[in-house]
Amino acid sequence: DARAKQLVGVNEEDHLILAHQSYKSGKYSQALEHGNAVYEKNPRRTDNLLLLGAIYFQLRDYDLCIAKNEEALAIDPQFAECYGNMANAWKEKGDIDLAIRFYLTAIQLRPNFCDAWSNLASAYTRKGRLNEAAQCCKQALLLNPRLVDAHSNLGNLMKAQGLVQEAYACYLEAIRIDPHFAIAWSNLAGLFMEVGDLNKAMQYYKEAVKLKPSFADxxxxxxxxxKRLWECSRRQFLVISVLCRHAPTTPWLTVILPLSTMSNASLIWQFIVTIRLYYVILGLWKHTITWAMHLKMLGE
Structure with missing residues (x-):
């Protein structure tokens, strides 16, 4: 086809450059085409094997990711980045212990491998080894203070220990360094979800998805x-349905249900309650005792 004909006249180095460019721009299928073209010309080129492994990782083909890195290691057993890539793949496949082993091997081969330190922190976190994870994050940030993954991972550790403000600061720092880092936006959303601010959680999850449409989590x-917003709206709907039958005043209602948290349906019900108040104001005394009983019931 036309695409294949375009690739025929491109030399090995240009293919590799195009593969890297496509990878960085998120065009993984195109990156794979160029990487495979390099592989056909020179299957022992380890930098291309490393890139192919990274491409397959992004395509969620973790077995091929591991296979390409193993090919590179068969040629160059000291290639630390390949151990790091394999560790990432094994972590995604659920074998955290093996991932940790490969991260440690990568760090042993290259002690200043800041990405491996940061990813090792993530693996330790999943094993519940939070102190070791924190040490790894701090080591990564010593090596590279602008490493957004490490800031985000450290935020996750702070959140796991209930240190909300510290976690918030870590996520904000990651976003300050790289506003397009979708993972930090997602982690920030998760923090707000845990503290119950669903509106901000939704706002930040939307930002994460906007930045990375393939972000499944x-x-x-x-x-x-x-779902949680719907459940809140449903509870508010039921409460206002009860209040509507017993003529509450608007000031009381806004104390119970702040406007900032009310859904459109809830606002409509508040309007109905307010209108009804004027129609029944002459008979309000009849409802005083019933209203007090319902307030007590809602308080319980």
């Missing part, structure tokens, strides 16, 4: 926020 968590 952000899509899933966004759905969870929608």
């Amino acid at each position: 952000a899509h899933l968590n966004q759905g969870n926020v929608y």
Whole structure:
């Protein structure tokens, strides 16, 4: 086809440059085409094998990611980045212990490998080894203070220990360094979801999805926020349905249900309650005792 004909006349170095460019711009299928073209010309080129492994990782083909890195290591057993890539793949496949082993190997081969330190922190976190994870994050940030992954991972550690303000600061720092880092936006959303601010959680999950449309976890968590917002709206709907039958005053209602947290349906019900108040004001005394009983019931 036309695409294949275009690739025929491109030399090995240009293919590799185009593969890197496509990878950085998120065009993984195109990156794979160029990487495979290099592989056909020179299957022992380890930098291309490393890139192919990274491409397959982004395409969620973790077995091929591991296979390409193993090919590179068969040629160059000291290639630390390959161990780091394999560790990432094994972590996604759920074998955290093996991932940790490969991260440690990568760090042993290259002690200043800041990405490996940061990813090792993530693996330790998943094993519940929070102190070791924090040490790894701090080591990564000593090596590279602008490493957004490490800031975000450190934020996750702070959140796991209940240190909300510290976690918030870590996520904000990651976003300050790289406003397009979708993972930090998603983690920030998760923090607000935990503290119950669903509106901000939704706002930040939307930002994460906007920055990375293929971000499956952000899509899933966004759905969870929608569910919780619906449940809140449903509870408010039921409360206002009760209040509507007993003529509450608007000031009381806004104390119970702040406007900032009310859904459109709730606002409509508040309007109905307010209008009804004027129609029944002459008979309000009849409802005083009943209203007090319902307030007590709602308080319980």
